[in-house]
Amino acid sequence: MDLRDEARKAQQTARDEILSSKSLDDLKSARTKHLGRKGVLTLLLRKLGQAAPDERKELGRLLNEAKDELLGLVDSRTDELKQATYASDLTGESLDVTLPGRKFRTGRRNLAVEMMNKIVDVFVGMGFTSVEGPEIETEYNNFDALNFPAWHPSRDDHDSFYVGEGHVLRTHTSPAQIRVMKSQPPPVRVVVPGRCHRRDTPDASHLMSFLQIEGLYVDHDVSMADLKGTLAAFAREIYGEETKVRFRPHFFPFTEPSAELDISCLVCGGKGCRLCKQSGWLEVLGCGMVHPNVYKHVGYDSLGVTGYAFGMGVERVAMLKYGIGDIRMLYDNDLRFLSQF
């Protein structure tokens, strides 16, 4: 058999094997067997030297054509086999997609803490720095320096918790005002979040321990209008853009003039309902311009500076926002409650 026949036969055999290969593995071994380094066609090409010189050229062309054809066949067979594999995979590997996914436990942030942080963030965004103060506070900082008269009822041991000598569990975050102003000259612009304690009997709206956020801004030319504008911005941020605010006079020993901030009722929007006792307004915080006596206590020149302060109960903000009727729910640590927020 001359080389030409040998080549034709090898080409035919290879063609058959490639076309009949049943898997990519079969195809790969067929390719190696016929077209690889030790493949039949390669060996034939090496034998070209033995052929007569006049045949050599034609034979070479023949072998190269055979190789090209076979490589083409390998490519197309590869494609066919892949398509077939995909098809069988796609039909044979289907899952019950309705089975539930593998579970991850999801944790929740605490509603009260989260609300406190959110409020702090709003004020930080407006240029206030957040600071903290001790809960075991001196009576001086908690009362005297805040212009509470010596016989003020809230100093009574029915109203406040006393600890050690001259110390009280702070009844509000306001004593932090004193600490901050004593530690630095104006301008002062801080918010103070934290826990406070009062000797209240726990009920739907009272707890012995609760969270408060104090705000203080003292500088030259700080006005009540600034206070109102700042708190209005806060209310819109927390309760929504359409929230309206109302300022009305009130009394606190450490501010003068003093005010209370009401927001338009979250339930009725101001028309009057049970939540707002038909008034259309909900009370959210107390505020005012820092009292001259407070400046005296911290050594500020009361004629040279003006400033405002405000304080709000965090729980009330959360309760109004989420429609929670009983403050005790917030600290019951019941997952059925906590996992809702």
Place this chain on the structure above:
Amino acid sequence: MRLPYGWLQEFVKLDVTPEEICNYLIMLGFADAEVIPNEWDCLDNFIVGRATKVTEHPDEPHLKIVEVNVGYTSLTSICGAPNVDEGVLYAVAMPGAKLGSGRTVDAAPIAGVNSECVLCSGWEAWLDDSKEELLAIDSEVAPGIKLIEALGLDEPVIELEVTPNRSDCLGLIGIARELAAVFGKELIIPEPGLSEDGSEISDLATVEVLDTEACPRYGAIALEDVEVRGSSAEVRARLRLAGLRPISNIVDATNMVLFETGHPLHAFDLDKLAGSGIVVRRGGKGEKFVALDANEYELSPDDLVIADKEKPVAIAGVIGGQNSEVGAATKRVLIEGAFFDPPCIWKTSKRLGIATEASYRFARTVDIGAVLYVLARTAALIQQNTKCRVSHGMIDVYPEPVAPRHLFVNPKRINRLLGTSVPEQEICDYLERLGFLVSPGKDLEVVVPTRRRDVEFEADIAEEVARLYGYDRIEGTTTTTCQTYGKLPLESQIAGLARNTLTGMGLTEIVSDAMAGPASLDLFNLASDNVVEIRNPVGIQNSILRSSLVPGIVTALVKNERFGQEAVALYELGRVYLKKGAEFGEVLRLTIGLSGVTQPRAWYAQSRGFDFYDLKGILEALAASFDLEFGFSDGGYDFLHPGRRAVVSLNQGENSLEVGSMGELAPPVSDAAGARRRIYVAEIDFEHLIQPASRPRKYQDVQKYPAVKRDIAVIVPQSVVDSKIRDVILAEGGSLVESVETFDIYEGEQIPEGTRSIAYGIVFRSPARTLTEQEIDDLQKRMEERLGSEFGGKIRMKE
């Protein structure tokens, strides 16, 4: 404080509804104001009737048969009252009416005569305690009209909450002044209109004030030939609307003036005052006193006492005494009008537990300048309605008269404080409407009436201006030239990151009570010497401040287990409170608590409960999130299972700092806490993490040479702990070991009893070059030899 609408109108004529008045009062700064529902349903079946004919009962001498004109008809009433006068209007209860005595009226024969209605006493008509006298109606009304209408009991009443600074508004005139100022109306202050037709006051009584600090002013006026009886029905009704109980014409007059002016007065029976003299002094130690409430009180030198020459006759500003009470037999009356030191009254009222209309007002302060007016007003009211003679002159012990304050205020500064531009003239106008005297000048000179002791500074004047200008009209601004910028303290930032990580790992944040009881110290065997005690706790269970977060989280774990929660994974970041000598400290701690299943029963996995390593993994991951590393070693809190606990330390290079403790709650503790499942808890001093977690960090080149991975399995005695083996691997491998992971532990038949096989996956890498197989083979061999010699371990290659 209650404002009967009609009564209020006597001092300012308003043409707005009571509801609108409430709104104005709220916007003036009263904490709350609302119209209260009428409380006189009980008088539904009571009317006014005229006794037209009174005849003696034929059989019963103490009964009278009275013909009563009730408007549309005439009814018969059988009446036992001592005096029924023809032509007089009386309160009449019709059938169906329930009397104050409890009896319901029905038309029934009394002593053989049909009684169709009842002529009522004040008691039967629900007004007061007077049972004898019939309730006569003085005003000329038509018979048949409803009793509540005739007495004005149908008028609206506003319930008002007055802030503590506004003691001047604890009387109707004070409130009327505010409303008059808002509406620009005239304030009507009644002239006393007194006719001093009696003896010289100096002949009737003397007053000696021994403590002028506690009693800076004491005034008195005397009445002679007084006829003490019930007040008119109208007065009684008015007092009831104000929430007071009518007593007698004398006491009622003092109460009327108290309600008008906010200034309490007291009436003594002058003949019961030994030596006809008042001595204002301190109480004696242990001195006993029977007050008008019939209770005996023990006085002390802290109390201010009104005495006569022999005995206390009143606790100053708080309550009168039985020994000097005005009664039916009283002929001469001494009326006291005074100013007492508010803190003194407040303390006594608090200490003795007596709260009266008087103590409430004196404790908040009254107008020291109004003493003579209120005395004259009281005497005049009595004189108008009762036969009596009023003393000539009044006693007024007032050694150091209080002058009105003069303030100099600057309208520009006021506007700057408020952020407004109220014209100067308007400012003056507002102040004058409120009764301040204003003189112009560079600064305005403002004379503050003595009733407004709360007004001390320009800021107080600014508030008065703002109240009348309207807080509503202040336009909010947010523009500021402030040079500060907002930031969070480092502690909050790091705590926030930790909360993210812990929440992301499926833990829910709780907030537990700051207060605890000593029982929790016992249960958890916590030290008691560093615990902060509350001096005046509410109950023993709230008598200390928490010194550990663990009892709180355990309570929450147990509670949620009870609620049927399968998986409870909680954390709290909060303060504990510690005492060190006389100093107090507050430390931020983190606690984590686990109970129940971490892997619930599912189609893809078997259920698995939380264990020690879940908790440890959480702590490790938390540390890793800050690029920190915790170490765990033997030890930990006493309340933890001794075989399942560890001390947690923060590894920092060569050093390690103890930061907390973790483990399984010891079974006795967990039982005592009421848990049915195993509980895992950790407590970490979070403050120790803050600086390390926020330390500056630099970028490090990512590794570019390939890693070589090898597994080693070693069979060692049970007593050899994992970390020891890893220490050897690390020591031998030096810097070429990138990581060692324990990936398999086997105990069982394949290996000798008392041993276990632990398998490690080791990653080798050099930052400087590609490692050769040969050098890793050598290294691994050395490791194996060392493990063999250290632990007697048998090494086997993992395939």
